[in-house]
Amino acid sequence: xxxxxxxxxxxxxxxxxxxxxxxxxxxxxxxxxxxxxxxxxxxxxxxxxxxxxxxxxxxxxxxxxxxxxxxxxxxxxxxxxxxxxxxxxxxxxxxxxxxxxxxxxxxxxxxxxxxxxxxxxxxxxxxxxxxxxxxxxxxxxxxxxxxxxxxxxxxxxxxxxxxxxxxxxxxxxxxxxxxxxxx
Amino acid sequence: xxxxxxxxxxxxxxxxxxxxxxxxxxxxxxxxxxxxxxxxxxxxxxxxxxxxxxxxxxxxxxxxxxxxxxxxxxxxxxxxxxxxxxxxxxxxxxxxxxxxxxxxxxxxxxxxxxxxxxxxxxxxxxxxxxxxxxxxxxxxxxxxxxxxxxxxxxxxxxxxxxxxxxxxxxxxxxxxxxxxxxxxxxxxxxxxxxxxxxxxxxxxxxxxxxxxxxxxxxxxxxxxxxxx
Numbered sequence: 001x002x003x004x005x006x007x008x009x010x011x012x013x014x015x016x017x018x019x020x021x022x023x024x025x026x027x028x029x030x031x032x033x034x035x036x037x038x039x040x041x042x043x044x045x046x047x048x049x050x051x052x053x054x055x056x057x058x059x060x061x062x063x064x065x066x067x068x069x070x071x072x073x074x075x076x077x078x079x080x081x082x083x084x085x086x087x088x089x090x091x092x093x094x095x096x097x098x099x100x101x102x103x104x105x106x107x108x109x110x111x112x113x114x115x116x117x118x119x120x121x122x123x124x125x126x127x128x129x130x131x132x133x134x135x136x137x138x139x140x141x142x143x144x145x146x147x148x149x150x151x152x153x154x155x156x157x158x159x160x161x162x163x164x165x166x167x168x169x170x171x172x173x174x175x176x177x178x179x180x181x182x183x
Numbered sequence: 184x185x186x187x188x189x190x191x192x193x194x195x196x197x198x199x200x201x202x203x204x205x206x207x208x209x210x211x212x213x214x215x216x217x218x219x220x221x222x223x224x225x226x227x228x229x230x231x232x233x234x235x236x237x238x239x240x241x242x243x244x245x246x247x248x249x250x251x252x253x254x255x256x257x258x259x260x261x262x263x264x265x266x267x268x269x270x271x272x273x274x275x276x277x278x279x280x281x282x283x284x285x286x287x288x289x290x291x292x293x294x295x296x297x298x299x300x301x302x303x304x305x306x307x308x309x310x311x312x313x314x315x316x317x318x319x320x321x322x323x324x325x326x327x328x329x330x331x332x333x334x335x336x337x338x339x340x341x342x343x344x345x346x347x348x349x350x351x352x353x354x355x356x357x358x359x360x361x362x363x364x365x366x367x368x369x370x371x372x373x374x375x376x377x378x379x380x381x382x383x384x385x386x387x388x389x390x391x392x393x394x395x396x397x398x399x400x401x402x403x404x405x406x407x408x409x410x411x
Contacts, residue, residue, distance in 0.1 A: 097192050104196055108203040114330065117262035123332075137196075141189040178316050178334070 010147045018142035018152070026135025033116030033127065055106045056172040062106075063168040065099035066161050068092075073157055100137060103164070107134070126170040133163035248297030250275040254403065256341035257318045258361045259333025267367040268322055268331050269342035269359040270300065272313070273404030277302055279309055280342050280357045280408075281322055286376040288357055288369040289324045290408045305411040336362040338401065339384035343368075344408065347397035355409075356390075356397060358382045 072092040074080045110130060118124040140156035254273040261268065266287060270279040272295045279302050282288035291309055293302030300318065302309040311320020311331075318333045345356035349372065356379045358368035368379025370392065380392050387399035402408065 093188070097195070100192070100196055101199060104199045105203055108200050108207065112204055112207050115262075117330065119260050119262040119264050119332070123262070138193060141193045144189040145186050 007147075011149055014143070014146040014148045015152065018139045018146065018148060021142055022135040022137075022139025024135075025138045026131045029111065029134055030116055030127075030131040033111050033131070036112075036115060052175055055109055056175040058102050058106050059168050059172045062099045062102040063164060063172070065095045065102065066164045068095040069099065069157070070161050073154070077154065099164075103133070103167075122170050122174060126167060129163045129166045129170070133160065133167060136160045136163055248299075250295040251298045252295070252313065252315050252335075255313075255315065255335050256338075256403070257313070257333035258336050258340055258342075258359055259318070259331055261322060261329035261331040263329065265327070265329050266322065266324065266331075267359045267361070268309075268333050270302070270309070270311070270313075270318055270333060271342050271402055271404045271406070272300070276404045278342070278402055278404055278406055278408045279304075280344075280359060280402075281307070281309075281324060282357055282359065282367060282369040284367040284369065285378055286369065287324060288371065288376060289322075290357065290411050292408055292410050295404070303410060334362075342402045343382060343384070343387065343399055344402055344406075345379075345382075345387075345390060345397040345399040347392060347395055349392045349395045349397075354392060354397070356380070356392075356399075358399075360384045 069092060071080070072088050072095065075082060075084050075088055076092065078084075107130060116127045116131070118127065136156055136159040140153070140160055143152045143156055250272065252272055256269065256271045258267070258269045260266070261281075266281045266283050268279065268281045270277060275295050277293050277295050277300055279291040279293075280289070281291075289304045289307035291302035291304035291307055293300065293309070295313065298312045298314055300309060300311040300313050300320065304324075306326075307322070307324045309320060309322045311318045313319075316335050318335075320331060322329055322331050340360045340362040343356075343358040343360065345354075345358070347354050347356075352372045354370060354372040356368055356370045358366055358379055360366050360382070366382050366384070368382060369376050370379045380390060380397075382390055382399065387401070388396075390397045390399050400406070
């Protein structure tokens with residue numbers, strides 16, 4: 001960033017870049033999901049009875065880590081009246097990395113084998129939030145080390161958490177309630 | 184280094200995603216050169232979609248697996264709501280009907296081996312995987328292919344066929360009754376298709392077309408249907 005650019009312009013620029021790239025990611029995923037032919041094929045993970053069970057459990061793992069994310073973020077922002085331990089930042093970073101990496105095999109399966117679908121409300125909501133999640137995540141990563149206003153980080157973090165929760169509710173919870181707690 | 188940590192996270196996500204995508208594409212049987220293989224082998228290989236690719240035995244050596252459900256009916260929709268789909272299975276045999284309630288319809292029959300459904304109509308086909316709760320797969324009707332999902336339902340939901348002679352023309356009707364009571368059907372006579380007359384699943388005997396009674400039967404997987 002050039003030092004002579006007014007701070008306010010710098011902020012706007014960083015904001016536009018982060019949200020722009022995030023939007024492109026979300027729209028790009030949606031376009032890929034709806035244009036490519038669903039393959040109805042995917043590698044399974046060892047140890048699970050079916051691809052669906054594997055996805056449901058990976059997403060559940062990601063959701064539990066996302067709860068860690070929420071709690072650690074609240075502590076860092078002083079919203080939970082405990083003294084923030086020194087390792088809370090590291091916990092937040094690494095649980096977040098683990099959570100998002102857990103979602104990747106699930107998302108790849110969704111996009112490659114199934115694509116963006118709108119046949120029923122649950123599926124439509126899931127498809128929309130799936131695209132939104134990675135867009136919001138990208139924007140949040142870009143905001144972290146840039147010069148955007150202070151509100152952007154908690155807002156994007158909240159958006160990422162809410163999206164993941166919605167994804168988990170419309171997929172894993174649906175799967176467990178229809179098929180039982182199968183591994 | 185710390186400045187770039189979020190970017191490194193993004194890159195890691197992209198790399199993992201791309202790697203998995205490539206691995207999926209490489210091991211997808213549809214992308215391998217199976218065109219030289221006999222059609223039966225290709226059909227047998229296709230339903231292995233959820234199976235572990237590494238552990239999948241050669242289709243020839245695998246004994247036919249017992250069907251995962253003895254008797255069940257499923258109803259559902261294609262992903263974009265183009266057609267309503269009903270599948271009935273019984274003792275390893277399967278029949279299916281798909282229609283849009285207006286002028287697209289297909290009758291199919293086939294088999295359930297393990298959890299793999301394979302059905303064939305005259306210009307239509309279904310490949311799907313199923314369990315007690317639901318069926319997921321692809322349906323092709325007249326060259327158009329749609330992914331679909333269908334859930335297991337209990338009577339009176341399911342698949343119904345009506346036969347009658349209306350104005351001296353042999354008439355065939357297919358209905359799908361979903362578990363929310365929704366009825367979708369198409370009447371076919373003399374090569375033309377039109378929306379089916381209403382069906383009351385509680386009283387199928389009362390069904391008529393233009394005042395002519397139609398014999399309605401609820402189909403199970405063992406029923407004889409004329410694929411078309």
